[in-house]
């Protein structure tokens with residue numbers, strides 16, 4: 001598989017290097033040179049297979065011969081067999097695809113675990129690799145768990161102090177060992193900026209091989225393509241429309257890639273919270289990010305989504321019209337209103353991120369369509385918001401109850417690059 005840098009088109013790398021580098025020159029994202037199209041027959045055959053087996057086929061078709069099939073197959077098996085996506089029917093023409101049955105109860109487990117296995121395989125020289133990641137909530141946990149105790153890999157996670165839930169924090173700040181966590185006195189965008197700065201710093205690069213396991217890493221993105229296929233295996237309907245709760249737009253990018261490969265998704269809808277840079281951009285044609293606002297759907301509190309350039313590239317390459325994307329942003333009030341509606345009217349316990357996708361789906365869906373919104377996190381991860389608004393007590397999951405007494409290991413710093421650098425080089 002060959003990929004090019006979106007900011008420097010003559011920088012071409014293979015999949016292994018794209019995984020190891022994360023970003024290219026000028027902090028450009030890598031994008032596949034070939035966008036393979038599967039025939040109708042191939043897709044029909046793929047859809048008959050079980051999740052893990054089908055995902056092994058899809059990823060080895062995409063990545064090609066540069067990594068042995070055996071390695072891809074075993075990576076997919078270890079990464080995906082923990083728990084498959086589940087469909088919860090909400091009403092006649094709407095369902096939720098739950099992607100949160102993995103070890104950290106978020107869809108990010110799929111991508112992070114696949115990446116961890118591939119990277120660990122690629123690290124043949126057994127040099128120390130540092131995974132440096134910014135998280136607005138769920139990435140941190142998924143990445144920390146995926147790489148926990150892996151040899152020759154150190155993980156450093158930055159998160160905006162006070163802006164993630166207690167459970168999210170407990171999921172990655174309590175691990176210790178090869179996992180280092182840093183609370184930044186600022187927003188997620190500040191964290192992301194620090195990560196980008198580190199990647200440009202020659203001194204850090206000399207000291208350790210840096211890698212970002214953010215959704216900008218191509219291996220995570222490719223892994224996420226697989227559950228879009230699973231949706232079509234689980235639901236045999238025509239005119240399927242998907243609504244995606246978007247933060248950094250990795251999930252949307254993966255959905256669009258799946259569509260580009262021939263999966264018959266009728267339409268994709270991007271749903272955001274009040275951090276609505278993209279909905280405003282699509283409506284007015286002007287790129288004007290506002291400062292990030294904190295919301296109850298904190299994993300989506302991002303005003304400069306990294307993956308947007310990839311979304312634009314897909315539309316350009318496929319000669320699709322960007323107007324075909326559905327879009328909308330949802331206020332806190334509406335998010336809560338529909339979280340309550342899902343529970344009161346349909347007896348479905350959801351959480352703010354999925355509620356946002358549900359809200360826009362309801363507005364956009366047409367009579368002849370079947371709508372699916374993605375459930376990106378387990379409701380227990382947003383316990384306070386869910387319990388307070390639905391006036392219920394959530395059952396504790398095993399994963400969560402084991403966490404509450406664990407000690408947290410964490411640095412606290414201002415968004416100051418020099419301070420971060422000291423921690424990176426010291427540890």
Ligand SMILES: *Cc1c(COP(=O)(O)O)cnc(C)c1O
Pocket residue numbers: 106108137138139215245246247248249250251252299300353376377
């Ligand atoms: C990360 C995350 C999102 C946003 O996903 P992107 O791929 O970054 O757009 C949405 N919901 C939850 C719960 C998340 O953790």
